[in-house]
Amino acid sequence: VSPATVLPVAVEAPQYTGLLRPLSYTSEQPLAPGTLVHVPLGKRRVPGVVWRGSAEVPENNELRPVAAHLTRLPPLPDDWLALVEFAAAYYQRGIGELALAVLPPELRRLDDAGLARRQARWAAAAKRSARAGAPAVLPPSPPELLPEQSAALARIAQEGAGTTLLHGVTGSGKTEVYLRCVERALAGHSQAQALLLVPEINLTPQLEARVAQRFPQHRVVSLHSRLTPPQRLANWMAAHNGQAQVVLGTRLAVFTPLPGLALIVVDEEHDASYKQQEGARYSARDLAVWRGRQRAVPVLLGSATPSLESWVRAQQGRYALATMSTRAASPAELEAGAASPAPAHAGAASPTSAQAGAASPTPAHAGMPRLRLVDMLALPHPRGQPPVLAPALVAALQERLARGEQSLLLLNRRGYAPVLHCAACGWKSGCPNCSAWRVFHKIDRSLRCHHCGLAQAVPRACLDCGNLDIAPLGRGTEKLSEELQALLPQARVARIDADSTRAAGALDAQLAAVHAGEVDILVGTQMVAKGHDFRRMTLVAAVNPDAGLFSSDFRASERLFALLLQAAGRAGRSAAQASASEMWIQTQHPRHPLYAALERHDYAGHAQTLLAERQAAGLPPFSHLALLRADAKQAEQATAFLQHAAELAALLPEAAPVALYPAVPHPLARVANVERVQMLVESRSRQALQRFLWAWLPALHPLPRQHKGVIRWAVDVDPMAI
Numbered sequence: 001v002s003p004a005t006v007l008p009v010a011v012e013a014p015q016y017t018g019l020l021r022p023l024s025y026t027s028e029q030p031l032a033p034g035t036l037v038h039v040p041l042g043k044r045r046v047p048g049v050v051w052r053g054s055a056e057v058p059e060n061n062e063l064r065p066v067a068a069h070l071t072r073l074p075p076l077p078d079d080w081l082a083l084v085e086f087a088a089a090y091y092q093r094g095i096g097e098l099a100l101a102v103l104p105p106e107l108r109r110l111d112d113a114g115l116a117r118r119q120a121r122w123a124a125a126a127k128r129s130a131r132a133g134a135p136a137v138l139p140p141s142p143p144e145l146l147p148e149q150s151a152a153l154a155r156i157a158q159e160g161a162g163t164t165l166l167h168g169v170t171g172s173g174k175t176e177v178y179l180r181c182v183e184r185a186l187a188g189h190s191q192a193q194a195l196l197l198v199p200e201i202n203l204t205p206q207l208e209a210r211v212a213q214r215f216p217q218h219r220v221v222s223l224h225s226r227l228t229p230p231q232r233l234a235n236w237m238a239a240h241n242g243q244a245q246v247v248l249g250t251r252l253a254v255f256t257p258l259p260g261l262a263l264i265v266v267d268e269e270h271d272a273s274y275k276q277q278e279g280a281r282y283s284a285r286d287l288a289v290w291r292g293r294q295r296a297v298p299v300l301l302g303s304a305t306p307s308l309e310s311w312v313r314a315q316q317g318r319y320a321l322a323t324m325s326t327r328a329a330s331p332a333e334l335e336a337g338a339a340s341p342a343p344a345h346a347g348a349a350s351p352t353s354a355q356a357g358a359a360s361p362t363p364a365h366a367g368m369p370r371l372r373l374v375d376m377l378a379l380p381h382p383r384g385q386p387p388v389l390a391p392a393l394v395a396a397l398q399e400r401l402a403r404g405e406q407s408l409l410l411l412n413r414r415g416y417a418p419v420l421h422c423a424a425c426g427w428k429s430g431c432p433n434c435s436a437w438r439v440f441h442k443i444d445r446s447l448r449c450h451h452c453g454l455a456q457a458v459p460r461a462c463l464d465c466g467n468l469d470i471a472p473l474g475r476g477t478e479k480l481s482e483e484l485q486a487l488l489p490q491a492r493v494a495r496i497d498a499d500s501t502r503a504a505g506a507l508d509a510q511l512a513a514v515h516a517g518e519v520d521i522l523v524g525t526q527m528v529a530k531g532h533d534f535r536r537m538t539l540v541a542a543v544n545p546d547a548g549l550f551s552s553d554f555r556a557s558e559r560l561f562a563l564l565l566q567a568a569g570r571a572g573r574s575a576a577q578a579s580a581s582e583m584w585i586q587t588q589h590p591r592h593p594l595y596a597a598l599e600r601h602d603y604a605g606h607a608q609t610l611l612a613e614r615q616a617a618g619l620p621p622f623s624h625l626a627l628l629r630a631d632a633k634q635a636e637q638a639t640a641f642l643q644h645a646a647e648l649a650a651l652l653p654e655a656a657p658v659a660l661y662p663a664v665p666h667p668l669a670r671v672a673n674v675e676r677v678q679m680l681v682e683s684r685s686r687q688a689l690q691r692f693l694w695a696w697l698p699a700l701h702p703l704p705r706q707h708k709g710v711i712r713w714a715v716d717v718d719p720m721a722i
C-alpha cells in the first residue's frame with residue numbers, strides 16, 4: 001500500500017463558519033486539482049473540490065480520507081480554480097462556499113453511477129436527433145452592416161484581447177455587433193467558445209432562437225436559473241467538455257468552465273442584475289472583465305446607458321470605446337432584410353420631428369422618440385389630487401388606439417396600492433414583521449408584504465377603530481390597469497409585473513401576446529422596459545418616475561436615467577414609426593436636469609453631471625465601498641456587534657487609509673422580525689480596502705459568541721446601494 005497523498009479540498013461551508021481556505025484530506029490515489037469529491041466534515045458528508053496548491057498538514061491531527069470522487073467528470077480546469085480563488089478573495093467569501101455555489105446543484109448529489117446514467121441519456125438523445133437527420137441548415141446571410149456597426153467592429157478588432165465598451169443607443173444594432181464578434185471568435189480556431197451574458201429578464205426564447213439560428217452549425221446552450229436542474233447540468237457539461245460553442249446565460253454563467261474561451265460579451269452591462277445579492281455577492285460584469293484578462297480574450301461590454309464605472313474607464317482609456325449613436329432600423333427588420341439600411345439620420349429628414357422639437361434633431365438622437373414632459377402640478381386638481389393620467393396623455397393613447405398602434409405605461413410599483421389606510425384614525429397596513437407597508441392586492445383582496453411574504457385577507461373594517469371606510473392610498477400597476485380600462489373601455493389592456501408572471505412560462509406567453517398585437521396598452525414595471533423589441537409600440541409613458549430623483553440611494557438617479565432612456569427605446573423600434581413615436585413623462589419637477597438630459601437623449605452630458613456629483617461626495621467610482629451588515633433579533637445587539645468590529649479595526653495598521661462610518665439601520669431596517677444594521681467602509685484605493693478587509697474580517701469570526709442575538713453577519717464588497 002502506497003502512502004496516502006494529502007490533498008487540499010475546498011468544502012461547502014457558509015461564511016460565518018470562518019472556513020475560508022481548503023481543508024486537508026488523504027487519498028490512496030492521487031487526485032488532480034479540480035476533481036469533485038465527497039468528504040467527511042464533522043458528522044456530515046459534504047461535496048468538495050480538490051484544490052490546487054499544497055495542503056496544510058496540521059500537527060498532531062489525524063487527517064480523514066476522501067470518501068468518494070467523481071471519475072466521470074473531467075477535473076475543473078486550472079483557470080476555473082483561479083477564477084473562483086480570485087472571486088472568493090475579492091468578495092471575502094470561502095473558496096469552497098463559492099465553488100460549490102456556482103456549480104450546477106445536481107453535481108452536489110450525483111455519484112459516478114448517477115452521472116453515468118445521465119451521460120448515457122444525453123448520448124442517446126444526441127444519437128436520436130442525429131438519426132432524425134440534422135437539417136443541413138446554412139447560416140442565414142447576415143444583414144448588411146451600417147457604417148457605425150462596421151466602425152465599431154473595426155475598433156473592437158483593433159483592441160484585440162482587451163475590454164471594449166460599446167456605447168450604442170437603443171436600436172443602433174448592438175446585437176448584430178455581438179453576433180459578428182461571436183462569428184469572428186468561432187472562426188478563430190476549431191475549439192473556440194463564446195460566452196454571451198445577458199440580464200435575467202432579457203434572456204427570452206426570441207433571443208435564444210435568434211442566436212441559435214445564426215449559428216446552425218454550432219451548439220448553442222443557455223444557462224440561467226429558470227432551467228430545471230437536469231437541463232442546467234446537461235448544458236453546463238456541454239460547455240465544460242467543449243461541445244457547446246456558444247453559451248448564452250445570466251450572471252451565474254460567468255463561472256462556466258470554458259476550455260476554448262475566445263470571447264466574452266456582456267449585454268446591458270449597467271444592469272443591476274449582474275450583481276448577486278445573496279450569499280457570495282459577486283458582480284458578473286466585473287468578473288467577466290477579470291476573466292477576459294486572465295484568458296487574454298476580448299471582452300465586449302454593451303449598453304445604451306453604461307454604468308458610470310465603465311464609462312469612466314473608457315474615458316481614461318482603460319477600455320476602448322466604440323460608439324453607435326444612430327438609431328436606424330430595428331434589428332429584426334435588418335435581420336429579415338425587409339428594409340435596406342435606413343439613411344444615417346432618419347429623423348432629420350422628417351418634417352414632423354423638425355417642427356415639433358425646439359431644436360431640430362441632432363445626430364445624437366436621430367430617430368429617437370420625442371420627449372413630452374407633463375407638469376402634473378400645473379394641471380387642474382378637481383378632487384385635491386392631480387389626475388392619474390394627464391388628459392393630453394389620454395388623448396395621445398386614444399390616437400394610438402385608433403391607428404392600431406401599441407402603448408406602454410411604466411409604473412415601478414406592483415400591486416393595487418402601496419398601502420391601505422383608515423381616514424378616521426390614521427391606521428395604515430404596516431407589516432407586523434417588517435419596517436414596510438403591506439401592499440393591497442385587489443385581485444385576491446389580500447394584504448401582502450413584499451419583503452417577508454406575509455399575506456392576509458383584507459380586514460372588513462379598520463383594525464384599530466372599526467371604521468368600515470378603509471381605502472387604498474397611492475397606486476400600483478394593478479390599480480393603474482383598472483383606471484386605464486375605465487378611461488379607455490375599448491382598449492385591450494395587459495399588465496406585466498412580478499405578480500402577473502409568477503407562473504412558469506407566464507412571462508413568455510404575455511410577451512408573445514404583445515408581439516402578436518393582441519394588446520393595445522401594456523402596463524408594467526421596469527420588467528418590460530428592458531430589451532424587448534415591441535414592433536408596434538409608438539408611445540411610452542412613465543406615469544410617476546419622480547421618486548428616483550430624490551432617493552437617498554446614490555445610484556437612484558443613474559438607474560432612473562437608464563430606465564427611462566431604455567423605456568424610450570421601446571417606442572418606434574421600426575424606422576417607419578420613429579418620427580411619430582413619443583416618450584411621455586408625468587412629473588412634478590419638469591425642470592429637473594435629468595429630464596432635460598433625457599430630452600436631448602444626452603447620456604454623456606448626464607454622466608458628466610453625475611460624475612461631478614459623485615466626485616464631490618467621494619462616492620464610487622471615485623471611492624471604493626464595502627458594507628458590513630449584522631442581523632439580530634434586536635437592533636441594539638446588531639449595533640453592539642458592529643461597534644465591537646469597529647474597535648477591532650482601530651487596532652489595525654491597515655485601517656489607516658480606510659474610513660469607517662457609524663453603524664446605521666439598513667434602509668429597510670426590519671424584515672421578518674430581524675433587525676438589520678450596517679456599517680460603511682470606504683477607501684480611495686481599492687487595494688487598500690482589500691488589504692484592510694483581509695486583515696479585519698478574520699478577527700470578526702469569533703465575535704458572534706460574545707454577541708448573543710446576532711443571527712448572521714456578512715460583508716458586501718462594491719455594494720449596489722448604501
Ligand SMILES: [Zn+2]
Nearest residue numbers: 422425462465
Ligand atoms: Zn381606523
Ligand SMILES: [Zn+2]
Nearest residue numbers: 431434449452
Ligand atoms: Zn413583512
